[in-house]
Amino acid sequence: MSEFHEGLRWPNRYLQWAETAQALHGPRLIHRQGGEPLEGLHWVAHSANAAASLGWPADWWESVGPEGRHALEVFAGHACWPGMAPCATVYSGHQFGQWAGQLGDGRALLLGEVASPQGPQEIQLKGAGQTPYSRRGDGRAVLRSSVREFLCSEAMHALGIPTSRALCLVGASTRVARETVETAAVVTRVAPSFVRFGHFEHLAHHPQPGHLAALAALVDFVVEEHLPALAHLPKASTSPERPLALLRYAAESTARLMAQWQAVGFCHGVMNTDNMSILGLTIDYGPFGFMDAFDPDHICNHSDHAGRYRWRYQPDIGFWNCGALAQALAALVPDAAQDQSDGQLALLDALRHYEAVYETAMTERWCAKLGLHTVQPGDADLAQRWLKLMAGQKADFTIAFRRLSKFRPDLAPDAPDNAVVRDLFLDRRAFDAWANDYSARLALQAESQALRAARMDAVNPWVVLRNHLAQQAIDLAQRGDFSEVHRLHTLLQDPYTERPEGVRDADFPPDWAAAIAVSCSS
Structure with missing residues (x-):
């Protein structure tokens, strides 16, 4: 050793x-x-x-x-x-x-x-x-x-x-x-790197001698040490090109991260700018949560009384946070404070990439989770209707997506073989209406049921870290027994593969799970 x-x-x-x-x-x-x-x-x-x-x-x-x-x-x-x-x-x-x-x-x-x-x-x-x-x-x-x-x-x-x-x-x-x-x-x-949006905000919003020069130096540090593809640009003290390129990188990587969070039903809980990675990483796990019953307005943080960081707001908050980063970097962009100036327009142009990247990434992920080979006109609407159906019926987010791979489009929605999915919805008529359109869309793909199911199971996790699983491990750990921490850690290393030893973990949460509260002290 x-x-x-x-x-x-x-x-x-x-x-x-x-x-x-x-x-x-x-x-x-x-x-x-x-x-x-x-x-x-x-x-x-x-x-x-x-x-x-x-x-x-x-x-x-x-x-x-x-x-x-x-x-x-x-x-x-x-x-x-x-x-x-x-x-x-x-x-x-x-x-x-x-x-x-x-x-x-x-x-x-x-x-x-x-x-x-x-x-x-x-x-x-x-x-x-x-x-x-x-x-x-x-x-x-x-x-x-x-x-x-x-x-x-x-x-x-x-x-x-x-x-x-x-x-x-x-x-x-x-x-x-x-x-x-x-x-x-x-x-x-x-x-x-653990550099955050907040590191840039600190230097931009504390107008003391040397802070602006240090802000430019921080841009150069991040670019030269972590983003070599941008290192050919002039130093931030001499040109706005690097700060603008860094902003665009942060906007695009954050947008992709938001799409990844949304696609697995993950809620961060405290999306403050000081918890946002400049490299587009998930950092600072506090009152996070994976949704059980799907609710677009799910709030995982009981300290978030206004629901600012609810699931459906996360992509908008990601954009808002990138806007706060843009405000910090504006100090390095000439005339950025003037309305309709070239500097301000350049900042807005860098930020606009967020929306386009997120929309594309999110649509691609929803389509992949539905087993669609490529994105075709109408696919985004089909995905949104599925989400609306799930939300209206409070279907379990992870289980509904996972079971959808077992749906047989060659059979009627109410066929016994499709009960594994259909039975998740009390409103059978609403499910059947969506399922008929889904079957028609799948019919356009020349693909076997087995191949589609394999592709879907590779993007729809079988098991995630639900709050009740974490709580059970915590309860034992607080009594000096860490075996459940070890077992869960091992299980979650391969969340896409079904295994007999994890059947209980991949099942519906117990009723008591709804009472679990996590907050900023968590």
């Missing part, structure tokens, strides 16, 4: 950039510090798949570094291996549509980066203690929310959705107060 540890160098490009920006331009953008000690450390879980993506051995978590520093201590924030330089970053943002001012990594520490087959990956601890950006928080994460983030990060990756990964989860006996008193935990997150 010593060879594994000795091969890690832990560079920290963001830390190096931030300290250079401070030296050149003045703003302090990071704070170096270690974590705060926890009592009773123990492993809860670790992801072999996430470790493999880094090129790490399966038993990396047993590593012991210099001076006897065990991996358990390191990934709880108690100690560092050589090369690590833990730091918290500052950013600002809009929360629930309102400007919240300065925010930052209130409970996260960036340890550094590791080389991987996918390129450099940042390693970040969540829950390692207070930082200067904790505001009135304690800097801790609780076991409950950490189990949810660990499981969902890896489940989303297995679904093919861009996301931060979860490398491991450390538990502790230290108790922290939320709605009740709970035990603390630290989850280790992995991503190419």
Whole structure:
């Protein structure tokens, strides 16, 4: 194991950039510090798949570094291996549509980066203690929310959705107060970058000396380190081309991400601008949820009293957040504040790509989920009618799409073989009307039932991390039994394949699941 540890160098490009920006331009953008000690450390879980993506051995978590520093201590924030330089970053943002001012990594520490087959990956601890950006928080994460983030990060990756990964989860006996008193935990997150829309907003909305120059430098950093296809453009301090190209990239990648969320019934719950990745990744898992009964107005976050982040609003909020990013980058685009100026029109043009990309991506995903080879005129309407039918009947989102692959278009909708789908709907007449049109559309494709079913099953998951599954794992974990966390984690690594051991997990949720509440403290 010593060879594994000795091969890690832990560079920290963001830390190096931030300290250079401070030296050149003045703003302090990071704070170096270690974590705060926890009592009773123990492993809860670790992801072999996430470790493999880094090129790490399966038993990396047993590593012991210099001076006897065990991996358990390191990934709880108690100690560092050589090369690590833990730091918290500052950013600002809009929360629930309102400007919240300065925010930052209130409970996260960036340890550094590791080389991987996918390129450099940042390693970040969540829950390692207070930082200067904790505001009135304690800097801790609780076991409950950490189990949810660990499981969902890896489940989303297995679904093919861009996301931060979860490398491991450390538990502790230290108790922290939320709605009740709970035990603390630290989850280790992995991503190419944790730079957010809020990092740009912070520099744009705090007009202090050097902030504009630092904003341009941040654009250059993200482009040159993470978006090499844009690196040929002039530096942001000399031309608006890079800021506009970065905005367009963020708009397009966010639009595609929203389509992916919608297609699996995933609700993020807190789509604040400080929770939006500049690279179009799903980050900051808090009060998220996969829908059970389909309701376009589903609100997964019980702290979201106005329903701003309900399922059907997510694509619009993604666009709104890109607009907030555009406002921040406007400081680097000449005359952008003037109505109908070339600068403002250029910003609007970059933003317009969001709508077109989302519409295309969403239509393609709905059609793929319906088993349609290509997008034809009328397909979008057929998909929307299916969604309306599901919503009107409160059909289970995941199960309805999954069972649709078993529909036989060569038979009448009310044929016994089609009962597996038809019986999901109380209004049989409404289902039959849609199913007849669906059958007619499928008849235009020269394809066997088996081939269509295989294609549909490859995009419609059999099992997702429903709230009641996560809650059952949490209940056991809070009693010191992590077996259900491990079992669910393994099951969710292959969400498209039906397996006997997961039949219960893929079934309808129990009645008590409707009472589960997750909030911003989750």
